[in-house]
Amino acid sequence: MTIRNYQSTSPTLGERCYIDESAVIVGDVTLGEDASIWPLVAARGDVNHISIGARSNIQDGSVLHVSRKSVSNPNGFPLIIGNDVTVGHKCMLHGCVLGNRILVGMGAIVMDGVIVEDDVFIGAGALIPPNKRLESGYLYVGNPAVKKRPLKESETAFLKQSALNYVKLKDEYREEQA
Numbered sequence: 001m002t003i004r005n006y007q008s009t010s011p012t013l014g015e016r017c018y019i020d021e022s023a024v025i026v027g028d029v030t031l032g033e034d035a036s037i038w039p040l041v042a043a044r045g046d047v048n049h050i051s052i053g054a055r056s057n058i059q060d061g062s063v064l065h066v067s068r069k070s071v072s073n074p075n076g077f078p079l080i081i082g083n084d085v086t087v088g089h090k091c092m093l094h095g096c097v098l099g100n101r102i103l104v105g106m107g108a109i110v111m112d113g114v115i116v117e118d119d120v121f122i123g124a125g126a127l128i129p130p131n132k133r134l135e136s137g138y139l140y141v142g143n144p145a146v147k148k149r150p151l152k153e154s155e156t157a158f159l160k161q162s163a164l165n166y167v168k169l170k171d172e173y174r175e176e177q178a
C-alpha cells in the first residue's frame, strides 16, 4: 500500500496531488496542492512530521525522513519543504527546512538542521552538513558544499519553471490514471 498510517497519524494530500504507486508515504506527511511524488520515493513521517508545499516535486528514488524530539532538541528535526521546490532524482533530505523555489540537484544530501533560504540552486551530488544555512540567490556545489556563485537570471527563472514543468507532467500522469 502506497499511503500508510503510523500510529494515529496518516498522510494528508492537497488537491490534485500525484503519488506514483511505487512510492511509500507513511504517517505525518502533508502534501500541498499540485505536489507530485515520483517512483520509488520513500517519505516517512514517523518520529516527526514532513510537510511538502504546493507544486513541489520529489523525484524518483528520493528519501525523506526526520529526527525525533529529545531533551536537548525538544522539536527534533521535522522536514519542511516550501512551495515550487524541485527535488531531483535520488536525493536524501533529512530533518531540514527548505524555503520556496529551490532546486535540489540529483543525488544531493541535505542533513538535519539545515535551512535553505528561498531561490537557491543546489548542484548535483552536493552534501550539505548539519545546521548550515544556504543563502538566497546562490548556487552551492560540492562535498561539503560551498557557495559557488550568485545565480544567473536564467537559473532563478528556471527554479519556478522547473516546478511548473512538473505540475504539467503530473497532470498528464493523472489523466492516464483516470
Ligand SMILES: CC(C)(COP(=O)(O)OP(=O)(O)OC[C@H]1O[C@@H](n2cnc3c(N)ncnc32)[C@H](O)[C@@H]1OP(=O)(O)O)[C@@H](O)C(=O)NCCC(=O)NCCS
Residues within 6 Å of the ligand: 087, 088, 089, 104, 105, 106, 122, 123, 124, 125, 126, 141, 142
Ligand atoms: C552545478 C550546475 C548547475 C552547473 O553549473 P555551471 O556553473 O553551469 O557549471 P559548469 O558546467 O560551467 O562547470 C563549472 C565547473 O563546475 C563543475 N561542476 C559542475 N557541476 C558540478 C556539481 N554538481 N558539483 C561539483 N562541481 C560541478 C564542473 O566540472 C566545472 O569544473 P571546472 O571548472 O574545474 O572544469 C549543474 O552541473 C548541476 O549540478 N545541475 C543540477 C541538475 C539537476 O540535478 N537537476 C535535477 C534533476 S531534474
